[in-house]
Amino acid sequence: METGTFPTQGGRKPLGIIQAGLAKRKAAETRFKTYGIVAIAAGLVFLAILFISIVGNAYTAFQQTQVKLDLYLDPDVIDPEGTRDLDVLSGANYAAIVRSGLQDQFPDVESRRDRRALNALVGRGATYDLRATVMAVPDLVGETLTVWVPADDDVDMLLKGNIDREAAEEGRRLSDQQLAWIDQLESRGRLAKRFNADFFTKGDSREPESAGIRGAVVGSFYTMLVTLLLSFPLGVAAAVYLEEFAPQNRFTDIIEVNINNLAAVPSIVFGLLGLAVFINFFGLPRSVPLVGGLVLTLMTLPTIIIASRATLKAVPPSIREAALGVGASQLQTVVLHVLPLAMPGMLTGAIIGMARALGETAPLLMIGMVAFIVDIPQGILDPATALPVQIFLWADSPERAFVERTSAATLVLLFFLIVMNALAVVLRKRFERRW
Amino acid sequence: MYESEAKLAEPNATMRSGVGNVRATVPREHRQTVGNTRVDNPRIRCNKLNVYYGDTHAIHDINLDVGNNEILALIGPSGCGKTTFLRCMNRMNDTIPGCRVEGEIIVDKQNVNSPEVDVVPLRARMGMVFQKPNPFPKSIYENVAFGPRIHGLTANKAELDEVVETSLVKAGLWDEVKERLDQPGTGLSGGQQQRLCIARAIAVQPEVILMDEPCSALDPIATAVIENLMVELRQNFTICIVTHSMQQAARVSNRTAFFHLGDLIEVGETNELFIRPGHQLTEDYITGRFG
Ligand SMILES: Nc1ncnc2c1ncn2[C@@H]1O[C@H](COP(=O)(O)OP(=O)(O)OP(=O)(O)O)[C@@H](O)[C@H]1O
Numbered sequence: 060m061e062t063g064t065f066p067t068q069g070g071r072k073p074l075g076i077i078q079a080g081l082a083k084r085k086a087a088e089t090r091f092k093t094y095g096i097v098a099i100a101a102g103l104v105f106l107a108i109l110f111i112s113i114v115g116n117a118y119t120a121f122q123q124t125q126v127k128l129d130l131y132l133d134p135d136v137i138d139p140e141g142t143r144d145l146d147v148l149s150g151a152n153y154a155a156i157v158r159s160g161l162q163d164q165f166p167d168v169e170s171r172r173d174r175r176a177l178n179a180l181v182g183r184g185a186t187y188d189l190r191a192t193v194m195a196v197p198d199l200v201g202e203t204l205t206v207w208v209p210a211d212d213d214v215d216m217l218l219k220g221n222i223d224r225e226a227a228e229e230g231r232r233l234s235d236q237q238l239a240w241i242d243q244l245e246s247r248g249r250l251a252k253r254f255n256a257d258f259f260t261k262g263d264s265r266e267p268e269s270a271g272i273r274g275a276v277v278g279s280f281y282t283m284l285v286t287l288l289l290s291f292p293l294g295v296a297a298a299v300y301l302e303e304f305a306p307q308n309r310f311t312d313i314i315e316v317n318i319n320n321l322a323a324v325p326s327i328v329f330g331l332l333g334l335a336v337f338i339n340f341f342g343l344p345r346s347v348p349l350v351g352g353l354v355l356t357l358m359t360l361p362t363i364i365i366a367s368r369a370t371l372k373a374v375p376p377s378i379r380e381a382a383l384g385v386g387a388s389q390l391q392t393v394v395l396h397v398l399p400l401a402m403p404g405m406l407t408g409a410i411i412g413m414a415r416a417l418g419e420t421a422p423l424l425m426i427g428m429v430a431f432i433v434d435i436p437q438g439i440l441d442p443a444t445a446l447p448v449q450i451f452l453w454a455d456s457p458e459r460a461f462v463e464r465t466s467a468a469t470l471v472l473l474f475f476l477i478v479m480n481a482l483a484v485v486l487r488k489r490f491e492r493r494w
Numbered sequence: 495m496y497e498s499e500a501k502l503a504e505p506n507a508t509m510r511s512g513v514g515n516v517r518a519t520v521p522r523e524h525r526q527t528v529g530n531t532r533v534d535n536p537r538i539r540c541n542k543l544n545v546y547y548g549d550t551h552a553i554h555d556i557n558l559d560v561g562n563n564e565i566l567a568l569i570g571p572s573g574c575g576k577t578t579f580l581r582c583m584n585r586m587n588d589t590i591p592g593c594r595v596e597g598e599i600i601v602d603k604q605n606v607n608s609p610e611v612d613v614v615p616l617r618a619r620m621g622m623v624f625q626k627p628n629p630f631p632k633s634i635y636e637n638v639a640f641g642p643r644i645h646g647l648t649a650n651k652a653e654l655d656e657v658v659e660t661s662l663v664k665a666g667l668w669d670e671v672k673e674r675l676d677q678p679g680t681g682l683s684g685g686q687q688q689r690l691c692i693a694r695a696i697a698v699q700p701e702v703i704l705m706d707e708p709c710s711a712l713d714p715i716a717t718a719v720i721e722n723l724m725v726e727l728r729q730n731f732t733i734c735i736v737t738h739s740m741q742q743a744a745r746v747s748n749r750t751a752f753f754h755l756g757d758l759i760e761v762g763e764t765n766e767l768f769i770r771p772g773h774q775l776t777e778d779y780i781t782g783r784f785g
């Protein structure tokens with residue numbers, strides 16, 4: 060060994076060996092980088108495809124074809140006695156008023172059959188809107204209102220190019236006569252695609268033109284609220300106890316293993332559990348956000364506990380020693396020093412767990428949150444659906460107009476998920492600590 | 495050096511389980527401490543103290559007194575158990591999973607190494623400065639104010655301010671940080687952090703201060719400040735200091751204890767021990783022949 064005290068390959072100088080191997084190392088590094096870039100590019104491509112296909116289907120749902128009608132609020136039809144009693148106003152035949160408003164546009168349509176075909180151009184939602192307007196302001200009775208009412212979904216699909224005018228009349232959802240009326244309305248400026256506010260302000264409906272996601276969004280909101288309020292404190296408390304206070308013994312080992320197992324349990328199993336325990340045993344009502352939240356809490360809890368324990372573990376022991384060393388109690392150490400340092404990580408874990416819960420469908424199906432619910436839930440005990448369940452329901456509906464609404468609802472769900480994940484990133488960045 | 499060890503070993507010595515290579519090749523039993531381990535009226539008295547980390551027997555059967563108003567220096571090669579011994583005094587070893595402390599530590603006629611003893615007042619009485627600086631990731635002010643605050647020592651903000659200032663002055667840090675008390679303690683240099691930790695420990699006015707190499711990251715001037723602080727504190731308090739600097743031990747301490755591989759080899763008046771070491775290992779160590 061002439062070069063030094065250590066044996067080297069064939070007694071060569073270490074620097075020579077290093078130089079000789081350098082090219083190989085560089086090549087390996089370049090190869091590895093290429094793999095990484097390819098993987099990321101593939102991921103981005105799939106993401107782009109997903110977004111393009113969803114947005115491509117969804118954007119038309121944010122517009123809805125509407126018909127401009129002059130509706131004479133005939134006192135003889137609505138309130139013949141002139142009492143303005145809300146019961147009378149509520150029971151009145153608003154459908155007749157909408158119909159006559161439409162027939163005013165085509166006075167020469169006489170036969171019953173033709174009138175029915177004409178009436179089919181306007182969606183049924185207009186009737187309910189009109190009732191709500193009159194009930195809110197009874198003095199309107201006797202006046203003439205000019206309003207845009209949603210057109211039937213077939214008309215909407217025609218304007219959006221989803222119905223082929225050239226197809227044979229029998230195979231088409233709109234007759235030649237109806238097409239003619241539509242063209243006339245359009246030329247008079249009484250038929251147009253306008254912003255679909257109903258999509259954001261209404262609950263579910265059998266009629267696509269008046270189906271909205273408000274009910275599902277509010278249902279999801281209440282469900283998430285219950286989930287967050289239960290799973291975050293419980294998860295953090297469990298993690299803090301296990302990590303900071305519990306003695307390390309076989310019992311805590313078993314608990315740890317079981318929590319990890321729970322995190323891997325398919326979500327539908329939690330749905331079955333919720334059905335058996337909360338609904339059948341405790342007798343809580345079906346289809347309500349409270350039960351949905353409880354079930355999703357069960358599902359999210361292990362995730363939050365695991366994430367919280369990981370962040371607690373990441374707090375350097377020297378910080379605990381420093382606090383204990385001046386005589387802080389275990390609780391003071393945890394509350395004053397460990398928790399503040401671990402909180403951003405815990406919040407991130409909670410938000411990611413919540414994002415998962417927000418997109419969860421299967422357990423909610425089990426506890427009946429899949430019912431057809433028109434009313435917007437007012438609290439955690441009102442029947443409700445959730446966004447992903449609404450998507451599932453619409454995807455299952457035959458009408459063409461529900462296809463775009465399915466995509467639009469997916470887009471809304473993705474929007475919320477992206478907001479939540481961005482929030483997690485912001486929290487992490489903002490509260491990042493050095494030590 | 496092994497000769498002296500071999501001489502002390504019992505003929506029928508059995509190997510301890512879990513010991514490292516060095517000890518495996520030199521089987522030996524507990525070595526008798528040279529010098530007088532006892533003092534009159536001790537502040538702390540350790541009887542037959544043994545510490546195990548899992549299967550590793552880290553310190554063996556140590557008997558040692560720490561007197562009132564004295565500075566006891568703990569010296570010895572790296573890994574000999576100085577930190578472990580120091581951490582027994584305020585029960586910090588409780589926080590290490592798998593660590594077991596056996597034996598008695600008598601403070602005020604009470605064995606503080608029994609599980610019934612509440613560690614909170616014990617640790618308030620025995621302040622500790624750790625080997626690695628560990629300021630809280632909070633402001634400099636909060637770092638020092640933490641102890642007085644959790645124990646409720648001060649009545650109002652003015653008093654707390656005074657405690658913080660006094661502690662920082664004593665630790666020789668005040669002039670450097672008085673303009674930026676609200677900045678994070680973790681933003682200080684290593685030596686400044688160490689002095690911040692000293693300030694944090696003395697802010698609680700402990701009766702005993704356990705210092706684990708408090709000057710390892712300090713320059714000679716800051717070291718002199720800390721040494722002066724120790725001499726000043728000795729008037730009222732008791733100090734245990736771990737140090738790798740023979741000069742420091744000689745300068746500040748009254749008594750010195752020399753540890754080697756978990757045994758207390760020798761203890762005595764500092765002047766005596768450095769001039770006339772009673773054990774071959776001590777002599778080798780203080781003259782720099784190993785360690
Ligand atoms: N947390 C621990 N777990 C297991 N073994 C430990 C632990 N801490 C210390 N030891 C072991 O106990 C023995 C004594 O360690 P200790 O830290 O007390 O040494 P020391 O004298 O302070 O050394 P240094 O001068 O390097 O700080 C060493 O052999 C060490 O490996």
Ligand SMILES: [Mg+2]
Nearest residue numbers: 576577625706
């Ligand atoms: Mg040490």
